[in-house]
Amino acid sequence: xxxxxxxxxxxxxxxxxxxxxxxxxxxxxxxxxxxxxxxxxxxxxxxxxxxxxxxxxxxxxxxxxxxxxxxxxxxxxxxxxxxxxxxxxxxxxxxxxxxxxxxxxxxxxxxxxxxxxxxxxxxxxxxxxxxxxxxxxxxxxxxxxxxxxxxxxxxxxxxxxxxxxxxxxxxxxxxxxxxxxxxxxxxxxxxxxxxxxxxxxxxxxxxxxxxxxxxxxxxxxxxxxxxxxxxxxxxxxxxxxxxxxxxxxxxxxxxxxxxxxxxxxxxxxxxxxxxxxxxxxxxxxxxxxxxxxxxxxxxxxxxxxxxxxxxxxxxxxxxxxxxxxxxxxxxxxx
Numbered sequence: 291x292x293x294x295x296x297x298x299x300x301x302x303x304x305x306x307x308x309x310x311x312x313x314x315x316x317x318x319x320x321x322x323x324x325x326x327x328x329x330x331x332x333x334x335x336x337x338x339x340x341x342x343x344x345x346x347x348x349x350x351x352x353x354x355x356x357x358x359x360x361x362x363x364x365x366x367x368x369x370x371x372x373x374x375x376x377x378x379x380x381x382x383x384x385x386x387x388x389x390x391x392x393x394x395x396x397x398x399x400x401x402x403x404x405x406x407x408x409x410x411x412x413x414x415x416x417x418x419x420x421x422x423x424x425x426x427x428x429x430x431x432x433x434x435x436x437x438x439x440x441x442x443x444x445x446x447x448x449x450x451x452x453x454x455x456x457x458x459x460x461x462x463x464x465x466x467x468x469x470x471x472x473x474x475x476x477x478x479x480x481x482x483x484x485x486x487x488x489x490x491x492x493x494x495x496x497x498x499x500x501x502x503x504x505x506x507x508x509x510x511x512x513x514x515x516x517x518x519x520x521x522x523x524x525x526x527x528x529x530x531x532x533x534x535x536x537x538x539x540x541x542x543x544x545x546x547x548x549x550x551x552x553x554x555x556x557x558x559x560x561x562x563x564x565x566x567x568x569x570x571x572x573x574x575x576x577x578x579x580x581x582x583x584x585x586x587x588x589x590x591x592x593x594x595x596x597x598x599x600x601x602x603x604x605x606x607x608x609x610x611x612x613x614x615x616x617x618x619x620x621x622x623x624x
Contacts, residue, residue: 309415310405314398317422321390321429328430331373334366335385338374341367347519363527364519368470369433386431393435396442396602397421403446404609413612417605424561425601427554428542433472434598440468442602444478445582448485448504449606457503458510465507465514473524477586477599479511484585488577504578542595551594558590558597565604568611579606 333353340348347364351357376384401414409417428434447461469475482504489501516522535543541550546558565583569575586600 306411306415310411313415313418314394317418318390318394320426321393322386324426324429326386326431328432331431334370334433335374335377338370338372339378341371342374342378363524365524365527365531366433366436366470366472367519368467369436369472372436372471373431373433389431389435390429392439393429394422396438396440396598397605399439399442400445400449400602400605401609403449404606407449407451409609410612413609414605416612417608420561420564420608421601421605424557424604425598427557428595428598434474436471437468437474437477438598438602440464440471440475441478441481441599442605444468444481444507445602445606448482448507448578452503454503454506458506461503461507462510462514465511466517469514470518473515473518473528474599475511475514477596479508479515480585480589481582481599481603482508482511484581485578488581492577501578543593546591546594554594554597558600561601561604562587565608565611568608572611574610574612575607576610579603579610583607 337348337352340352347367348362349364351360351362373385373388376388380387397418401418404417405411405414443464444461447457447464450457452460465475465478468478486501486504486508489498489504492498493500516524518524520527532543541548544551546555583600583603586596586603589596590600
């Protein structure tokens with residue numbers, strides 16, 4: 291009987307494995323067919339070309355007639371350079387492919403780590419589908435796609451549970467690269483801090499080892515925030531950018547409950563309800579993963595632009611819920 295059950299499990303897993311290719315392939319196709327709605331990419335591509343010509347960030351305003359020669363913050367300078375380089379060698383088509391692969395790559399990176407740690411093929415495929423459904427409206431050709439990739443890699447690194455020293459060394463390089471590709475590494479700092487919090491509480495209660503790697507990555511992320519050509523002045527630039535975006539009425543900088551974000555809120559509610567149902571049904575969760583997902587959900591409610599990071603963060607939560615679920619084994623007996 292046990293042998294027959296084991297064979298059935300393997301057969302069920304084999305039937306679900308094609309989903310791990312079909313779901314990402316379908317999402318990639320959707321990404322490539324989506325219209326480009328963020329027109330900022332066009333001046334960013336041109337700025338990237340200037341960065342490549344100069345072999346470094348552009349320090350003065352080259353475009354706006356009324357501000358020519360004024361200091362120009364090096365925001366996302368490395369991301370702009372990479373996209374411009376892709377356009378030089380492969381045209382606009384390569385730019386679109388690169389952007390789509392990076393955007394989707396964030397979800398696939400953490401999904402691969404979950405799969406490596408034992409998540410079922412069906413669970414991972416469902417997690418990717420739900421997460422991408424929630425974040426799809428944010429997809430456009432822009433440097434933020436690099437942030438999605440880097441965040442997914444950071445969560446994957448945390449999920450793999452490698453030796454702390456190795457995790458810290460790899461994570462430090464990743465955090466610095468992330469901040470120069472797109473200045474949003476502060477999200478990684480928050481995520482690692484939230485991931486460490488339940489472990490520190492457990493350590494105080496003598497239930498687990500201290501979360502050395504996650505805590506170190508949070509601290510390294512704080513340092514990486516200033517590891518750009520702008521240094522500490524990036525804080526002022528980011529604050530001004532946020533203020534101007536809100537004044538201009540950019541909906542992605544506004545709360546989730548405003549009318550302009552209503553359709554996005556509906557998507558998030560659908561995904562959130564699905565995740566809650568899975569949590570209640572299978573009762574498989576990790577406190578660190580759940581803390582990250584809940585923290586980013588609060589940030590998403592306050593400002594819709596964080597939905598991309600929240601969507602990546604729910605991949606391990608959903609994947610863990612469905613680990614072993616296809617076998618029909620009660621959660622308490624797995």
